[in-house]
Amino acid sequence: MGTTDEREAELRYLQQLFRMFGRTQCRGRSPLYALLSETVAEDGALLRLLLETPAQQRRPSLLFAAVNHLVRARPDHLLAAYYPIHGGRRAVDDEAPSAFRAFCAGHRDELHDLLTNRATQTNEIRRCFALRLGVRRIARHWPGPVALLEVGASAGLNLHFDSYAYRLSGQPAATADDAPVTLTTTVRGGGPADGLLGGLPRVVHRSGADLDPVDLAGDPAAGPWLEAFIWPEQVRELATLRGAMELAGRRPFPVVRANACHDTARLIAEVPGDIPVVVFTASLLSYLDAEGRARFTDQLTTAARDRRVAWLFTEAPGLVARTDVAAPSLSGPLHEVGEIYAVGTSLRSGSTRVDEVLALADPYVEWIAPARTHDDDFSWAAAEGLHPAPENHRAGRTG
Ligand SMILES: C[S@@+](CC[C@H](N)C(=O)[O-])C[C@H]1O[C@@H](n2cnc3c(N)ncnc32)[C@H](O)[C@@H]1O
Structure with missing residues (x-):
């Protein structure tokens, strides 16, 4: 990415994008992603991780799918407790954002790899x-x-x-x-x-x-990646x-x-x-x-x-x-x-x-x-x- 101004502008765009995603797409549909969209919008480390990926890959749905894909293989992590699709039973609460941040920090390289190389592949x-x-x-x-x-x-x-x-x-x-x-x-x-x-x-x-x-x-690997969305x-x-x-x-x-x-x-x-x-x-x-x-x-x-x-x-x-x-x-x-x-x-x-x-x-x-x-x-x-x-x-x- 080019100049400092361009980075700043893209960071602001991503903040807005995640906030809009949380407000318009997650509301009434996913309490967890609604909360985590705000978490990402406020988290400099996560936004910078996105900046390291190609522009077209900086999508809320792709980030959440990449995390979901990794969580599936780690059912014992605290974050997995918030995923009913993986058998989790914990209601969304104030600890979900820190569990998410800790998970992303702990799997930064794998996340970077998925965000860079995998396509947004929903089939709705x-x-x-x-x-x-x-x-x-x-x-x-x-x-x-x-x-x-x-x-x-x-x-x-x-x-x-x-x-x-x-x-x-x-x-x-x-x-x-x-x-x-x-x-x-x-x-x-x-x-x-x-x-x-x-x-x-x-x-x-x-x-x-x-x-x-x-x-x-x-x-x-194709079926599990589709399921991650x-x-x-x-x-x-x-x-x-x-x-x-x-x-x-x-x-x-x-x-x-x-x-x-x-x-x-x-x-x-x-x-x-x-x-x-x-x-x-x-x-x-x-x-x-x-x-x-x-x-x-x-x-x-x-x-x-x-x-x-x-x-x-x-x-x-x-x-x-x-x-x-x-x-x-x-x-x-x-x-x-x-x-x-x-x-x-x-x-x-x-x-x-x-x-x-x-x-x-x-x-x-x-x-x-x-x-x-x-x-x-x-x-x-x-x-x-x-x-x-x-x-x-x-x-x-x-x-
Ligand atoms: C969000 S998915 C939608 C998939 C499916 N149409 C659905 O409704 O579930 C978008 C799809 O468009 C594909 N795609 C993106 N750019 C494309 C292009 N230039 N030509 C063909 N397919 C493209 C992506 O690989 C991805 O599979």
């Missing part, structure tokens, strides 16, 4: 609710079978989306018999929820692409992830090593036939810089010269708004929003484009708020507490 399959919603919308526009290509697919677990069962909180409705896992979400905002369940088009081709694919079959209190989510990994182990779909910015058009062209290709991205855009995002959407436009291409995104609206997607709602209050995701579709065929935001969602789709009308601008969302008022937003490395 609750995002398949967004995939269902979008695929149903695409099938209304282009009836018939589709191909699915997930870019930034991690281990490819979302490619199995129509094998999972789905339930809306408080409702008995579920889909898919013999499903290895059941995904549950809460519907908020008062919009119609029928697009979340119900029939799907036939998916006749599935594949994934990732800069750093998670090879569950070939790499014994499960948060300490999420015992049920851990079981869900394991169920999905088990299914993917039995019936794998290919996830090839590729770069969203350079290879997407080629991957689309390689799909046999002329059926529409649904390019699904979930939490990919924050890994690309402005130029990378432009290159990615250029790839979609190039591919759409020869066949129908639907970009189905589950991404921060503030980042989608800075691509070529022209959904009217993205020029309104959503333009600056980075803490929650917009689920939407950009249907491209030749020079024809139809862009739409279908729902807002928590980044992990613990809740989803479908559009109230097809041209909803979501101006009601801040008043309903779905995201903070625009002046408090910051689209960034939330992971």
Whole structure:
């Protein structure tokens, strides 16, 4: 890192990033990470450890995953007592920050190694609710079978989306018999929820692409690293992830090593036939810089010269708004929003484009708020507490 001023600026950015992560992503979800986000923001040694890693690696989710990964192998350490996923039973209390600091200091080299060399590799399959919603919308526009290509697919677990069962909180409705896992979400905002369940088009081709694919079959370390991104209190989510990994182990779909910015058009062209290709991205855009995002959407436009291409995104609206997607709602209050995701579709065929935001969602789709009308601008969302008022937003490395 360059000058002292640049270091100071980055330290301040990281402090804000951790505070925002604690406030917006951990609240109501992980009391431990909510507290530890503050701990990191106030701890010079931990922030300096992050400064020693590449800028794109300085993410709260990656730091907590690296610690979680190491804690799992040390169940006797005091810190492990705060992790229900590792059998811990201690409620979060004032001693948790010092246990965390001591653990990080004691395993500094291992942490540095993980933070430098391992990718942020979540595979949050609750995002398949967004995939269902979008695929149903695409099938209304282009009836018939589709191909699915997930870019930034991690281990490819979302490619199995129509094998999972789905339930809306408080409702008995579920889909898919013999499903290895059941995904549950809460519907908020008062919009119609029928697009979340119900029939799907036939998916006749599935594949994934990732800069750093998670090879569950070939790499014994891959599964445990993916599990490290499960948060300490999420015992049920851990079981869900394991169920999905088990299914993917039995019936794998290919996830090839590729770069969203350079290879997407080629991957689309390689799909046999002329059926529409649904390019699904979930939490990919924050890994690309402005130029990378432009290159990615250029790839979609190039591919759409020869066949129908639907970009189905589950991404921060503030980042989608800075691509070529022209959904009217993205020029309104959503333009600056980075803490929650917009689920939407950009249907491209030749020079024809139809862009739409279908729902807002928590980044992990613990809740989803479908559009109230097809041209909803979501101006009601801040008043309903779905995201903070625009002046408090910051689209960034939330992971
Ligand atoms: C946060 S994970 C999301 C994984 C999955 N889509 C999900 O929703 O659970 C982001 C993924 O994007 C991948 N990625 C980052 N930059 C990429 C790029 N330029 N091209 C392809 N994949 C990329 C990462 O390796 C990682 O697997």
